[in-house]
Amino acid sequence: MSAYDKSNVFARILRGEIPAKIIYEDDYALAFPDIAPQAPVHVLIIPKGPYTSFDDFSTSATDAEIIGFNRAVVAVAHKLGVHESGYRVLSNVGVHSGQEVPHYHVHLCGGAPLGPLLSKS
Numbered sequence: 001m002s003a004y005d006k007s008n009v010f011a012r013i014l015r016g017e018i019p020a021k022i023i024y025e026d027d028y029a030l031a032f033p034d035i036a037p038q039a040p041v042h043v044l045i046i047p048k049g050p051y052t053s054f055d056d057f058s059t060s061a062t063d064a065e066i067i068g069f070n071r072a073v074v075a076v077a078h079k080l081g082v083h084e085s086g087y088r089v090l091s092n093v094g095v096h097s098g099q100e101v102p103h104y105h106v107h108l109c110g111g112a113p114l115g116p117l118l119s120k121s
């Protein structure tokens with residue numbers, strides 16, 4: 001993927017230029033509801049650093065950022081109360097995945113049985 005684009009919508013949320021209902025924040029991550037939810041619980045969790053994707057983040061972020069971010073994802077699941085019923089964590093990377101926003105994010109979905117991982121087509 002190309003260089004990080006500071007004008008992407010999640011960078012703008014991080015800078016406070018676009019409103020979002022923040023449901024969790026720490027030194028490494030920010031979480032807010034997806035604007036077009038596809039499950040009863042559908043939250044996006046983003047790292048605070050400028051990484052384009054899971055691929056970029058896992059390659060270039062520090063160990064502290066990677067550990068901190070993953071711990072934040074779990075903290076969000078617990079905060080939302082889906083850790084016992086179960087949930088799905090998913091991240092799109094690049095064109096074939098349909099990634100729309102070029103700032104690394106994971107979708108955390110739950111609140112009901114989610115069905116198959118991928119729809120058949």
Ligand code: AMP
Nearest residue numbers: 009020033034035036092098099100101
């Ligand atoms: P992806 O296709 O994995 O890049 O997912 C991007 C997600 O960001 C989509 O599910 C969108 O609904 C969501 N999204 C786009 N803009 C916003 C926004 N301003 N606030 C919350 N979610 C957003």
